[in-house]
Amino acid sequence: MARRLSFNGTDSKNGGCPAIHEDVDTGEIVIQGPPVTDPKDLVQLQHFSSRDAAVIVPRELLVNHGPKEVARVPKLIDLEEFGRLFETFAHTAWRLETRGAYASDREDPTYTEFVETGRITLDYDDDWSRNIRTQTAAGKTIGRVRIVDQPPTTGQLFLLTDAPRNAAAGEDMQYLWRSDARTQHLPDDDFWIFDSRLVARLNFGEDDVLLDVEVITEPAEVLRYCQVRDAARHHAIPYDEFAAQLPAKS
Numbered sequence: 529m530a531r532r533l534s535f536n537g538t539d540s541k542n543g544g545c546p547a548i549h550e551d552v553d554t555g556e557i558v559i560q561g562p563p564v565t566d567p568k569d570l571v572q573l574q575h576f577s578s579r580d581a582a583v584i585v586p587r588e589l590l591v592n593h594g595p596k597e598v599a600r601v602p603k604l605i606d607l608e609e610f611g612r613l614f615e616t617f618a619h620t621a622w623r624l625e626t627r628g629a630y631a632s633d634r635e636d637p638t639y640t641e642f643v644e645t646g647r648i649t650l651d652y653d654d655d656w657s658r659n660i661r662t663q664t665a666a667g668k669t670i671g672r673v674r675i676v677d678q679p680p681t682t683g684q685l686f687l688l689t690d691a692p693r694n695a696a697a698g699e700d701m702q703y704l705w706r707s708d709a710r711t712q713h714l715p716d717d718d719f720w721i722f723d724s725r726l727v728a729r730l731n732f733g734e735d736d737v738l739l740d741v742e743v744i745t746e747p748a749e750v751l752r753y754c755q756v757r758d759a760a761r762h763h764a765i766p767y768d769e770f771a772a773q774l775p776a777k778s
Contacts, residue, residue: 533558534715537593537752539586546585548593557595561585593748602742610728610741614659617722621663622757623672626709626718629683631736642686650693657697664698671700673760674767675709680774683736688774691767702764703771712759719753727753 531551538547546561561583564570573582614621633639638648651657660670672694676684691701704714720728727744744750 531558535713535752535755537589537748537755539589539592546583546589548589550595555595559583559585559589561589596746603744604740605728605743607738607741613720613722613726613728614663617663617668619668619723621668621670621720621722622761623720624714624718624756624760625672625674625687626716627683627732627736628677628681629736630732630738632738633683633686634736638690639686642689643682646689648686648689650690652693652696654693657693660694660697660699669700670698671702671761673702673704673764675704675706675714676770677706688767688771691771695767701767702761703767704760704764708763709760712763714756714760717753717756721750721753721757724754725750 532553533549534552536548536550536557538545540546546559549558549560550556551558564573564582564584570576570582573580576582638651642648663670674684674687674691676688680688688703695701718730718732720730722728725745727750729742729744731739731742733739744753
């Protein structure tokens with residue numbers, strides 16, 4: 529079974545080697561770089577066997593993108609504190625939305641309406657919309673990219689139908705097929721980035737319920753999520769363009 533690897537970073541100026549990846553299941557580190565092949569060098573390596581491979585990487589790669597602790601201890605915040613982030617961010621808030629369904633959506637009365645009719649009565653004056661209008665009126669920007677399966681799930685179609693409400697409040701709503709996200713090596717993490725300095729990673733249970741929110745502020749980790757954001761925004765398209773092509777591609 530193939531490993532599930534996340535890209536930790538590179539100091540290459542052209543996006544190539546060397547780089548560090550991490551096994552998201554085991555926490556093991558995978559380092560890629562130019563191989564050591566000269567026998568005179570290999571003979572100096574202690575405990576080196578025929579099954580091993582050695583690579584050369586700059587010291588700063590390990591300092592900048594390697595793990596800073598043996599066991600990573602997540603910093604968790606409750607949902608009330610998470611909600612305050614949408615009122616206190618200074619400049620930007622952005623989300624990568626990756627799941628096929630969310631329990632909170634199924635609890636919304638309009639979800640039943642959508643399942644029964646395929647339509648939604650949009651509420652442009654709900655709490656979320658009012659706050660987003662307040663934030664964007666202050667010059668802040670907020671947006672998200674939603675990853676969609678092929679064919680889309682009922683939950684994803686529900687959110688696409690609801691996207692005009694987000695856009696009307698001032699959000700930049702973009703969409704991307706999951707196959708395209710895989711091609712760009714985007715992670716499955718569902719997260720928000722605030723002001724390019726704080727990541728709020730959302731952790732869900734098997735029943736699509738939001739369990740907790742992990743806050744990440746370590747600069748190298750935040751940078752990795754910012755790079756994911758840049759790639760997702762580059763390849764995604766506006767929600768209305770995505771909706772227009774949906775019948776042909778789903």
